[in-house]
Amino acid sequence: MSEQWLPSxxxxxxxxxxxxxxxxxxxxxxxxQPSAEVREALxxxxxxxxxxxxxxxxxxxxxxxxxxxxxxxxxxxxx
Amino acid sequence: MSEQWLPSxxxxxxxxxxxxxxxxxxxxxxxxQPSAEVREALxxxxxxxxxxxxxxxxxxxxxxxxxxxxxxxxxxxxx
Amino acid sequence: MSEQWLPSxxxxxxxxxxxxxxxxxxxxxxxxQPSAEVREALxxxxxxxxxxxxxxxxxxxxxxxxxxxxxxxxxxxxx
Amino acid sequence: MSEQWLPSxxxxxxxxxxxxxxxxxxxxxxxxQPSAEVREALxxxxxxxxxxxxxxxxxxxxxxxxxxxxxxxxxxxxx
Amino acid sequence: MSEQWLPSxxxxxxxxxxxxxxxxxxxxxxxxQPSAEVREALxxxxxxxxxxxxxxxxxxxxxxxxxxxxxxxxxxxxx
Amino acid sequence: MSEQWLPSxxxxxxxxxxxxxxxxxxxxxxxxQPSAEVREALxxxxxxxxxxxxxxxxxxxxxxxxxxxxxxxxxxxxx
Numbered sequence: 001m002s003e004q005w006l007p008s009x010x011x012x013x014x015x016x017x018x019x020x021x022x023x024x025x026x027x028x029x030x031x032x033q034p035s036a037e038v039r040e041a042l043x044x045x046x047x048x049x050x051x052x053x054x055x056x057x058x059x060x061x062x063x064x065x066x067x068x069x070x071x072x073x074x075x076x077x078x079x
Numbered sequence: 080m081s082e083q084w085l086p087s088x089x090x091x092x093x094x095x096x097x098x099x100x101x102x103x104x105x106x107x108x109x110x111x112q113p114s115a116e117v118r119e120a121l122x123x124x125x126x127x128x129x130x131x132x133x134x135x136x137x138x139x140x141x142x143x144x145x146x147x148x149x150x151x152x153x154x155x156x157x158x
Numbered sequence: 159m160s161e162q163w164l165p166s167x168x169x170x171x172x173x174x175x176x177x178x179x180x181x182x183x184x185x186x187x188x189x190x191q192p193s194a195e196v197r198e199a200l201x202x203x204x205x206x207x208x209x210x211x212x213x214x215x216x217x218x219x220x221x222x223x224x225x226x227x228x229x230x231x232x233x234x235x236x237x
Numbered sequence: 238m239s240e241q242w243l244p245s246x247x248x249x250x251x252x253x254x255x256x257x258x259x260x261x262x263x264x265x266x267x268x269x270q271p272s273a274e275v276r277e278a279l280x281x282x283x284x285x286x287x288x289x290x291x292x293x294x295x296x297x298x299x300x301x302x303x304x305x306x307x308x309x310x311x312x313x314x315x316x
Numbered sequence: 317m318s319e320q321w322l323p324s325x326x327x328x329x330x331x332x333x334x335x336x337x338x339x340x341x342x343x344x345x346x347x348x349q350p351s352a353e354v355r356e357a358l359x360x361x362x363x364x365x366x367x368x369x370x371x372x373x374x375x376x377x378x379x380x381x382x383x384x385x386x387x388x389x390x391x392x393x394x395x
Numbered sequence: 396m397s398e399q400w401l402p403s404x405x406x407x408x409x410x411x412x413x414x415x416x417x418x419x420x421x422x423x424x425x426x427x428q429p430s431a432e433v434r435e436a437l438x439x440x441x442x443x444x445x446x447x448x449x450x451x452x453x454x455x456x457x458x459x460x461x462x463x464x465x466x467x468x469x470x471x472x473x474x
Contacts, residue, residue, distance in 0.1 A: 004410060005410065006408070006409045006410040006413055007408070007409070007410075008409060008469065009409055009463065009468050009469065010468075010470070013085070013086070014085045014086070014087060014088055015083060015084065015085040015086070018085055018103070018106065018107075019110075021107075022107065022110050022111075024413070024456065024459070025452050025456065026452075027413065028413075028416075028417065028451060028452035028455035028456065029448045029449070029451070029452050031414075031417050031455075032417075032442060032448055032451050032452075033442045033443070033448055038442070038443060042443070042444075042445040042448065043445075045445055046445035046446070046449070047111060047112045047117070048112070048117060048121070049121075049445070050121040050122075050124055050125035050128070050131055051125070051130070051131055051134065051446070052445055052446055052449060053108045053111055053112055053121065054108070054125070054131060054134045054135055054138060055134070055446065055449045055450070055453070056107060056108070056111050056449055057104050057105075057107035057108050057111075057138045058134070058137060058138045058141060058453060059449060059452045059453045059456050060107035060110075061103070061104065061107065061138050061141035061142050061145070062141060062453060062456035062457060062460065063456050063459070064103070064142070064145060065141065065144060065145045065460060066456070066459060066460045066463045066464075066468075068088065068145045068148075068149060069145075069148070069463075069464070069468065070463060070468035070469075070470065073088050073089075073145075073148065073149035074087065074088065074149075075089070075149065092164070092165070093164045093165070093166060093167055094162060094163065094164040094165070097164055097182070097185065097186075098189075100186075101186065101189050101190075126190060126191045126196070127191070127196060127200070128200075129200040129201075129203055129204035129207070129210055130204070130209070130210055130213065132187045132190055132191055132200065133187070133204070133210060133213045133214055133217060134213070135186060135187070135190050136183050136184075136186035136187050136190075136217045137213070137216060137217045137220060139186035139189075140182065140183065140186065140217050140220035140221050140224075141220060143182070143221070143224060144220065144223060144224045147167065147224045147227075147228060148224075148227070152167050152168075152224075152227065152228035153166065153167065153228075154168070154228065171243070171244070172243045172244070172245060172246055173241060173242065173243040173244070176243055176261070176264065176265075177268075179265075180265065180268050180269075205269060205270045205275070206270070206275060206279070207279075208279040208280075208282055208283035208286070208289055209283070209288070209289055209292065211266045211269055211270055211279065212266070212283070212289060212292045212293055212296060213292070214265060214266070214269050215262050215263075215265035215266050215269075215296045216292070216295060216296045216299060218265035218268075219261065219262065219265065219296050219299035219300050219303070220299060222261070222300070222303060223299065223302060223303045226246065226303045226306075226307060227303075227306070231246050231247075231303075231306065231307035232245065232246065232307075233247070233307065250322070250323070251322045251323070251324060251325055252320060252321065252322040252323070255322055255340070255343065255344075256347075258344075259344065259347050259348075284348060284349045284354070285349070285354060285358070286358075287358040287359075287361055287362035287365070287368055288362070288367070288368055288371065290345045290348055290349055290358065291345070291362070291368060291371045291372055291375060292371070293344060293345070293348050294341050294342075294344035294345050294348075294375045295371070295374060295375045295378060297344035297347075298340065298341065298344065298375050298378035298379050298382070299378060301340070301379070301382060302378065302381060302382045305325065305382045305385075305386060306382075306385070310325050310326075310382075310385065310386035311324065311325065311386075312326070312386065329401070329402070330401045330402070330403060330404055331399060331400065331401040331402070334401055334419070334422065334423075335426075337423075338423065338426050338427075363427060363428045363433070364428070364433060364437070365437075366437040366438075366440055366441035366444070366447055367441070367446070367447055367450065369424045369427055369428055369437065370424070370441070370447060370450045370451055370454060371450070372423060372424070372427050373420050373421075373423035373424050373427075373454045374450070374453060374454045374457060376423035376426075377419065377420065377423065377454050377457035377458050377461070378457060380419070380458070380461060381457065381460060381461045384404065384461045384464075384465060385461075385464070389404050389405075389461075389464065389465035390403065390404065390465075391405070391465065
């Protein structure tokens, strides 16, 4: 995991910030379960489990808080 | 998912901010389970499960924190 | 749900802010499960389930963070 | 519940702030399950359930964040 | 519980702040289940339950946010 | 656990901040279950349990919030 995958929290738009939040939520799983094969097998399960999907959504929400703050909530877009 | 669905976190009123929080909580699920058919099937289940509904409410609360901060808590509405 | 139910996050006192937090936690459930009948049936269950009640309390706590910040923590009440 | 139970988030010390956080976590439960009898019965259960106790602790932590911020983290105590 | 156990949120180092976060997460449990005997019995269980341990870790993380903010993130240590 | 393992929350890059968040989420588990043998046994389980992995990811997200704030969101990297 020595490759660079998170150079910055700054994104041009809120939507790209949201995509980054999704990415961060997956990276923590990847660092805990490094096997792509196992993760793929689990994914088949939790993508069909409502409770798990809601829990994923919560993790994304937490990361999105961080990223939104890092970007000053993209307020300059109002201009 | 290349269409633009989140141009800004700024909303005119707290209530529209709340609606956006609901939307964000659903988008994370959509990005994890892209099949609308599967999501609709799951929805029938969790909409009748108290624990799941409470969990959804928690995700919305987390996104609403972010959106409320982005809007300066709509304090200028006091005028 | 086009009626106006959240005109402002500002409340005169911390206690009314807490009541608003309770209201917000319920509104997210309402937007996910619009049937009042189903919600009432579920309520009979989770109001007797300790884990669910604690989870509700967590959602309220999250909304109360937002509302307290919106009100500057009602610090002017110290006067 | 019209009595006044939350006049302020300001407390003289961090410890009293922590006690207030515990109180807030219980009030949300009280507002959802108003029967003291039912709550007392549930308490006998969750006070012996590790997962429930940890969940209670999480709610307290969330409220303590709010209260600590409201008190400027009691930093003037350093004097 | 009238003894003083939380005089301040300020700690000399991040690590001591982390230890304090662990202490706070335990105090909320103690205030809910005052019997040391019961707590010790439960501890034997949850210390061997992965989900419970992760939940404990989450509570600690929430308290650490508060304590880190209270200490200005110990940034002066950079000197 | 008297050795020094958390000298600072400051990291040169967001990615190293993320790694630190993973470390903090594990340290709380370590402080609750000090036996490396037990932890290793549990790890075999939760690394194959989707719900546990998502919960770990949530803890990491919470710590990453703290670390990102401590680093001013690494905004100077934009330069």
